[in-house]
Amino acid sequence: MKVAKRREAMLRAVLSGMNDVSALCEHFGMSEATVRRDLRALADERRIVRTYGGAASVGMHEPEESLDMRRESFREQKEAIARAAASHVQDGDTIFLDGGTTTAALAHCLAGRQGIHVVTNNLLAVGLLAPSDVPVTLIGGDVRPSSMSTLGPLAQIALSRITVDKAFLSADGVVAGRGLCEASAEQAFLKECVIRQAASVFVLVTSNKLERANQQHWTPLERGWTLITDAARDAPALERFALLDEVAVVSAEAGK
Structure with a gap:
């Protein structure tokens, strides 16, 4: 098979969900070196995103769900993730809550x-915390109605003036060895600002967002961080993160 046709076939396989190098080797009957070379070439052409041990499709700016839809989707899983994340918050912590x-x-x-201080750009979080007398610092900036969060230059400047013990981040997708993907450059860069100012970083995502590259703006994760998700401990996507030395994985299965 000619190289161009082989790579087109490999691209179709990746787009269909075949993401592992080992699976691609078996499917095409090729050596690991050849598969990796083809994946690298496709990534250089910006047709795929290289991940730890494989590849993922490049996001095509998928339309975002409405805020009401996101509130209702995966509700039990999000609550389980939240409970697991809360166990990492200690008395005396200053924490950042992402949108x-x-x-x-x-x-x-x-x-x-008692004894915690929350810094956030999440207007939904402010509404929940302020009535309970938890001290809250709201990062200013431009309001993004689709997520009820604040973004932009003012938010970035405010973040540069503070530090936090722990940052809890959300994402549209998280790819092993790549980072977090978001719908806008402002969202991605604000997360990068937060990471610089935090002693510890936690990423909270439901299992459907693992290895998901559905948007084209990225926040690199180039330091140690903790992934908290509802994925089962033996889920293939979760295993890829567990293989990365800088990632601690916490599995918070719904209902537990």
């Missing part, structure tokens, strides 16, 4: 806690 419904679920778990 999103999963981080809002964490805010609900923290309402009424």
Whole structure:
């Protein structure tokens, strides 16, 4: 098979969900070196995204779900993730809560806690925490109605003036060895600003977002961080993160 046709076939396989190098080797009957070379070439052409041990499709700016839809989707899983994340918050912590419904679920778990200080750009979290007398610092900026969060230059400047013990981030997708993908450059860059100012970083995502590259703006994760998800401990996508030395994986299965 000619190289061009082989790579087109490999691209179709990746787009159909065949993401592992080993699976591609078996499917095409090729050596690992050849598969990796073809994947590298496709990535250089920006047709796929290279991941740890494989590849993922490049996002095509999928339309975002409405805020109401996101509030209702995966509700039990988000609550389980929030409970697992709350166990990492200690008395005396100053924490950052990112925009999103999963981080809002964490805010609900923290309402009424004593001895913590929350910094956030999440207006949903403010509504949950402020009435319970948890000290809250709201990062200013431009309001993004689809997520009820604040973004932009003012938010970035505010973040540069503070540090936090722990940052709890959301994402549209998280890819092993690549980072977090978001719908806008402002969202991606704000997360990068937060990561720089946090002693510890936690990423809270439901299992459907693992190895998902549905958007084209990225926040690299180039330091140690903790993934908290509802995926089962033996899920193939979760195993890829567990193989990365800098990632600690916490599996918070719904209902537990």
